[in-house]
Amino acid sequence: MGAIYLIRHGQASFGAADYDQLSGTGVEQGAVAGAELLRRKVRCTEGRTGSLARQRATAEIVLDWLGSAALAKEDPRWNEYDHVDIVANHGGGVRQDPDDPRGYQEVLDASLAAWARAGDRGPCAETWPRFAERVRAALADLVAVLRKGESAVVFTSGGVIGTIAGHLLGDPEMGLLRLNRVTVNCGITKLVSGRSGVSLVSFNEHSHFEGRDARLLTYR
Template identity: 40%
Template sequence: MSVLYLVRHGQASFGTEDYDRLSPRGREQSQALGSALMQAGASPVRIVTGAMLRQRQTAQGILEAAGWTTPACVDPRWDEFNATELIGACPADDPQARTDSRAFQRLLEKASARWASGEHDGDYRETYSAFTSRVDAALISALDGLASGQSALVVSSSGAIAWAAARLLDGGFPQWLALNRVTVNSGVTKIVSGSSGQTMVTFNDHAHLPHSWITYR
């Protein structure tokens, strides 16, 4: 069987003018994961990252700490959905959501339900259906051509990884929302692929992090 590691990016800069960059903690999380993967003997033949800066910076931190020389390639299909657009299209806003992570999560989930309903597709540049379809295609591409015993690593974001997991569990929007809610920065979801198809064997593993380094936003 082959193995795919789906990694959520490290902590980004929530509450600042530029969210799409790693915080100092996010850099530490990515380096801790790289060290843990190296110590576990992981040696991916393919490394993929979404196009977002926080994803690319996480991949860089992992590579540096692990000492891997395999170059990372960019596949924008692993980019996160546009949370700003979803919230902007939601009729009820909450000013606290700009700086309070819990208020942000409540508003995001309400906005996500509106997005996923399919009743307001004209309000979005990317519909929920288009988002899930591109993640499905990215997952197939990441696994394509891996020989038995080989592994690949993808750095993405919570929404994309949660959808890949929900798909493998034959779930839909409720499953996706529940998984998206609990993803940890730099958490690892492990998928094995063989003759019988793909199976998720771990979700959101973050044993490489000290307790005080665990973040969700």
């Protein structure tokens, strides 16, 4: 069997002029996740990252721990949905407010549900069905190059991870709306691929943010 580790990026800069940058906490989270994969003796033979700055920066930090930084190949199909476009079309264009992250999350949750309901008829540049299809295609292409006993590490986002987990459980929309909601920054989701296909082995592991590193546990 081959193993695929999906890593959610470290904490981004919520409410800042440029959200798509790791915060100081996000940088620390990447180092802890890298140390965790090293502890597990993960031998990375394939690396993938979306093209977003927060994903690429997390990949650089984590893969440096594994001595595999050169393996990170950029593939924008691993990018997150465009939350700005979705909220603009389904949530009244509310902006991130660093003083009220919970309020923004409520708007985003409702907007994602409306985005999914709209299907192919939705007004966003990328509809929910198209997002789900490109995520599945990215996973399928990675599985196709992964040989027995090899491991891939992918740096992506909560919506992508939730959708893939939901897909493997038979309900990608549930994954988008419920699993995505609880993904932690630099959490680890493990898939295995074999003759019977791809299976979800674990979702959103984050024990590496317990104990002395509990202060680094964040969801947004």
